[in-house]
Amino acid sequence: MGESVAPAPPPGATMRAALLRGPGHVVVEELPVPAPGPGEVLVRLRACGICGSDLLDWYVAKKAPMVFGHEPAGEVVALGPGVANLSPGQRVFVHHHAPCMECEVCRRGDFVHCPVWKQNALRPGGMAEYAVVSAPSVRHDVLPLPPHVSFAAATLVEPAACVVKGLRRARFAAGMRVHIIGLGFIGQLFGFLTRVGGAAFVSGADQIGSRLALAAEHWADAVFDVRSSQPPTQSFDLVVVTPGSPAAIRAGVGLVRNGGTLLIFAPTAPDQEVGLPVHELFFREITLVTSYSAGPDDTRAALSHVAAGHLPADVLISHRFPLAEAAEAYRAAGRTGEVLKVIVTMD
Ligand SMILES: [Zn+2]
Ligand SMILES: [Zn+2]
Numbered sequence: 001m002g003e004s005v006a007p008a009p010p011p012g013a014t015m016r017a018a019l020l021r022g023p024g025h026v027v028v029e030e031l032p033v034p035a036p037g038p039g040e041v042l043v044r045l046r047a048c049g050i051c052g053s054d055l056l057d058w059y060v061a062k063k064a065p066m067v068f069g070h071e072p073a074g075e076v077v078a079l080g081p082g083v084a085n086l087s088p089g090q091r092v093f094v095h096h097h098a099p100c101m102e103c104e105v106c107r108r109g110d111f112v113h114c115p116v117w118k119q120n121a122l123r124p125g126g127m128a129e130y131a132v133v134s135a136p137s138v139r140h141d142v143l144p145l146p147p148h149v150s151f152a153a154a155t156l157v158e159p160a161a162c163v164v165k166g167l168r169r170a171r172f173a174a175g176m177r178v179h180i181i182g183l184g185f186i187g188q189l190f191g192f193l194t195r196v197g198g199a200a201f202v203s204g205a206d207q208i209g210s211r212l213a214l215a216a217e218h219w220a221d222a223v224f225d226v227r228s229s230q231p232p233t234q235s236f237d238l239v240v241v242t243p244g245s246p247a248a249i250r251a252g253v254g255l256v257r258n259g260g261t262l263l264i265f266a267p268t269a270p271d272q273e274v275g276l277p278v279h280e281l282f283f284r285e286i287t288l289v290t291s292y293s294a295g296p297d298d299t300r301a302a303l304s305h306v307a308a309g310h311l312p313a314d315v316l317i318s319h320r321f322p323l324a325e326a327a328e329a330y331r332a333a334g335r336t337g338e339v340l341k342v343i344v345t346m347d
Pocket of ligand 2: 099100101102103104105106114115116
């Protein structure tokens with residue numbers, strides 16, 4: 001991009017990072033800049049998105065305190081011993097977890113269930129000025145960005161990869177009729193990607209007017225305001241439920257055609273009962289599909305969608321905050337209404 005290569009920070013340097021201390025509690029603190037070990041790289045992070053999972057109190061309570069953020073992009077500034085496939089100055093998407101690509105689980109393609117997957121992670125996390133990328137990620141899931149893909153746009157790669165994987169697991173194909181329940185950021189990604197994937201008809205439902213308007217403007221054949229309009233009268237090959245809500249999941253079942261598929265894209269809380277109508281699911285032969293996170297094949301597909309302009313960052317990213325205002329960014333991400341995607345920038 002015509003910029004000079006950022007220098008690696010000197011030994012003993014500190015950096016700012018945003019810690020999630022508990023549900024709803026974000027503080028920006030000074031931490032030591034981590035040093036890359038063998039096979040690892042140090043990345044100067046430039047932008048990171050806030051994910052819906054960062055806002056789930058039961059999920060956060062399990063993990064806090066932590067430097068949150070797993071939708072990062074930045075530039076490589078230092079290499080650990082033995083790294084040959086990257087060089088300082090490269091602009092990259094970095095995946096926060098990566099599989100080994102060699103075990104039985106990986107050979108099946110179940111990358112997120114590889115034992116190596118959870119053992120490695122971005123250190124200390126995505127909401128920091130610098131992070132060390134683990135050796136498995138360096139080997140398998142650090143993707144150079146084409147020059148025209150901004151750091152902000154590259155924050156879409158991780159969530160888009162999850163959507164790519166969800167559509168693959170649900171066997172989405174061109175010509176299908178698709179309905180999307182919940183048109184927050186993830187629902188909009190499903191809309192854009194099913195449209196570009198050749199869906200014959202795509203509709204969406206939400207209760208927020210701006211989300212419905214955005215869907216209608218960019219990809220939806222029909223939108224349904226769940227507060228006022230009647231639900232769709234036709235049924236669908238594929239219904240995607242993006243909120244982890246029992247009511248939304250049950251509503252989704254009723255909209256799947258006989259022999260069709262319901263994609264449950266978000267978890268319910270650990271002890272929540274959904275009350276699925278198994279009698280109906282059985283006789284109507286409805287396939288239930290879940291999809292969690294994404295692997296190295298999905299991030300590559302997602303980056304090509306971003307690079308091709310299939311997922312317009314200026315439409316999808318509604319709010320940007322500097323790292324110093326990470327607490328405000330986090331609060332904004334928790335507000336529905338006009339908020340679609342909040343990212344934090346580090347420049
Ligand atoms: Zn996420
Ligand atoms: Zn593996």
